[in-house]
Amino acid sequence: MEKDNLQRNFEGYLNTPLLWHDAEVYGLKQCALKGMIFRNFTQKSNEHLRLGKLVEQFVFHQLDEDGSYSILAENIQIQDGKRTIGELDALLMTENRPVHLEIIYKFYLYDPSEGNTELSHWIGPNRRDSLLQKLDKLKEKQLPLLYHPKTQSLLDDLSLNLSEIKQQILFKAQLFLPLDHQKTVFSQLNPDCVKGFYLKINDLERFELGQFYIPEKVNWLMDIHEHVAWMDYHGFMMEIKQWTFKKLAPMCWLKLNGHYSKFFVVWW
Structure with missing residues (x-):
């Protein structure tokens, strides 16, 4: 690490x-x-x-x-x-x-x-x-x-x-x-x-103007910081669909209008 x-x-x-x-x-x-x-x-x-x-x-x-x-x-x-x-x-x-x-x-x-x-x-x-x-x-x-x-x-x-x-x-x-x-x-x-919060994949369109990041599980402890490879909505959606297809709920970070949020996307 x-x-x-x-x-x-x-x-x-x-x-x-x-x-x-x-x-x-x-x-x-x-x-x-x-x-x-x-x-x-x-x-x-x-x-x-x-x-x-x-x-x-x-x-x-x-x-x-x-x-x-x-x-x-x-x-x-x-x-x-x-x-x-x-x-x-x-x-x-x-x-x-x-x-x-x-x-x-x-x-x-x-x-x-x-x-x-x-x-x-x-x-x-x-x-x-x-x-x-x-x-x-x-x-x-x-x-x-x-x-x-x-x-x-x-x-x-x-x-x-x-x-x-x-x-x-x-x-x-x-x-x-x-x-x-x-x-x-x-x-x-x-x-x-x-x-933070959790949502289903269909609710993500509410955050279409945001930027996203999916940390590795070992980094779930940390508070959100700026120095990561942020994705736009479309790139993020492509990744999230792979997670939900496998029935896995990843922790994600959201940056929107100067605010940061932690959230999970659940498959269930």
Whole structure:
């Protein structure tokens, strides 16, 4: 990944709020890291990292810079013989208290026809995942892994007492509402996470005078900037038709009348 893009992704990560604040959702408590000023991300090589692993590196860097945390272990695979049962994202020490931290960064679209609660309306761009599925996985698989018998030897090596470890998550997300959506949809989640809108391909003609760009998925974190190869409407439409034909919903950038917007074009 180019250094400029790496830095832009790091800044995009920092600019993404937590999906919820003080109130617990699903009984899950967020880890609120300090909003410090970061100039450069200069950590390990980040070539070919998937977006989720890149986010983990950003979080570890932020933890390193935060004097109130020390990282005891990260990306710890729990094995049962040759079989991997799962992975703990991080074990930390803060205020003389150990913490098991799970890190999540997601992109969700609001579908009012999906489910009947605030949490159930949020789905992945391709409808292959949802917020509820992720919350269930955290509660039923990822957090209970700490209490699996095969995890005990790791805790012993780190001189950690299982009963003293508290569990937290760091769950950030970019949220997208339907085009022209006006209704307030937030009571549990953080409305500051809304980063744009989504639409179907037939709605794109409304933006015929705009310029467009389709970032690679690993660059979805970053805020929109000017220094990309913008396409006109007709070139963009040719590309988008290939995406929707494959039943894929890409994130796109729009520049129109001096304003910038992030959006998804959905096939469903």
